[in-house]
Amino acid sequence: MEEARNANIADTIFVELRRKILCGELKAGERLSGERELATKYGTNRNTLREAVRKLEQARLVTVRHGQGVTVADFRKTGTLDLLSPFLQASLDGSEIAHVMEDILEPRVLLLEHATRLAVRRADKGDIERLTDINDLLIAAFDSGDAGVVARGFQRWLDALIDAGHSLIVRWFANPMLDAYRDMVERYPSLWVLEPSFPKHLRDVIRAISEGNEQVAIDATRAYYMRVDGALRGHLQPSSSRDADVSPELPAAGSQDSESTVVPMRRRRSPT
């Protein structure tokens, strides 16, 4: 299955049922078969299956009531951001994915602006050093055009930026989005926005943080992500159909001077 780390039977069933619910195969309000029947269906015993159901319950994907059975919950209404990553992986409705992606962009900028704001206010010397180190690595990777390294390094940059804000709330809000980002990079390794102003953006933000200049940091962040998101939006519309396959090759980084390049996702079907 998709969970490479743990090959638990219970985990596998949990992921499978979650996928079925998130992709609409199991609709809200629908009742699952009894635990005994499900256990047989998945070729395991009741105890193991129950562990999977407990996880579904914890993820608010089902509600369990003694004597009545297990019913699928309306995750669109009661879910949380934890579902973001598995939802993007499971959804079969390309149009809805496009809508969700579109709806992520603005909250993402708001989050990053807020994270940057807190970083300016609260970053200590260690935070700035960490950001500087990652910045150096990122710029080197960017100049050499290694998109994969940049993508992975950027995760560390975001991590460090959020840590620099010293806010539980921002960290907790960011985690599910970082997870989704991680998954996207892993599943669609060719998807990466190469914005020529990327190194300048990083440098500007770090300077603003170390100088304590809040407005400059925010403005730099907002301006950068408006460019990136603009490019992303342009490529999100045409790829609303699921198996769109456009320009799969990864362009070299830094070769453009005024326009950013985006490599649209390419669907990688996992065997079922």
Added chain:
Amino acid sequence: MEEARNANIADTIFVELRRKILCGELKAGERLSGERELATKYGTNRNTLREAVRKLEQARLVTVRHGQGVTVADFRKTGTLDLLSPFLQASLDGSEIAHVMEDILEPRVLLLEHATRLAVRRADKGDIERLTDINDLLIAAFDSGDAGVVARGFQRWLDALIDAGHSLIVRWFANPMLDAYRDMVERYPSLWVLEPSFPKHLRDVIRAISEGNEQVAIDATRAYYMRVDGALRGHLQPSSSRDADVSPELPAAGSQDSESTVVPMRRRRSPT
């Protein structure tokens, strides 16, 4: 226990262990006793206890590895907003609660601004009707000074506002914060910010939504919450010690004309 709805043993143990982790009684990296030992300790059997552990794992509060045991995870680093409500309930560190509450205020305003923005753009006739109905109820309750009804009705208002935005992302982001809000109102029923401009705020927002005037809606929201949060912040500092007990009586609503009134929380200990 605190979970009135389901008296499951597994659930009870889950809540108890979660509390211990969130309040720092079990520290990150610490290893839990073996499942067999834990089961004995909680007077149950291994299967039931395992269901509790599965939930902890799903909530990212512990990591379980075959052959090694169960170790407490660093929820401050890996958690999500789902933990917000239980964390506020469990934490014993009044100072940290105050910090977290302070850190919530700005994201909350950003979220509400964004939700309002989307509502202006996307609300349909049904959404506006629903908001108008709730608005009427709220204003009636506000004028009659029934703080409890206002508090509960305000949850429905927020719900309707978020629904009007038709955004999965905003809904999923908001849910944990609404949960936390619900808990706070329930546990500290005397905590409520009575802002004289509340009815005007509601009316302004609804008018702006139905007229499609985005900027007005945002400005009204921002201005209102700056006042509310200002009042809240003023009362958050002194009540940083846990058992602060200040002016427990609930003032009548609408009696002030230029200043909002806040009733600080009063601790209601649940039996253990």
Added chain:
DNA sequence: GTGCTAGACTGGTTGAACCAGTCGAAACGC
């Protein structure tokens, strides 16, 4: 000392039995 092995942990899985809510249909009483 180094390397291997055996054992004592750990969680993972299994099957069966029984307890306990919930619901509906059949039986009963009117």
Added chain:
DNA sequence: GCGTTTCGACTGGTTCAACCAGTCTAGCAC
């Protein structure tokens, strides 16, 4: 005929006891 009661057939909840399967370590063999 209709309302009420009851019982049985579901559902999940809990318990037990055994065994499988990783992981680590102490101690043995070299």
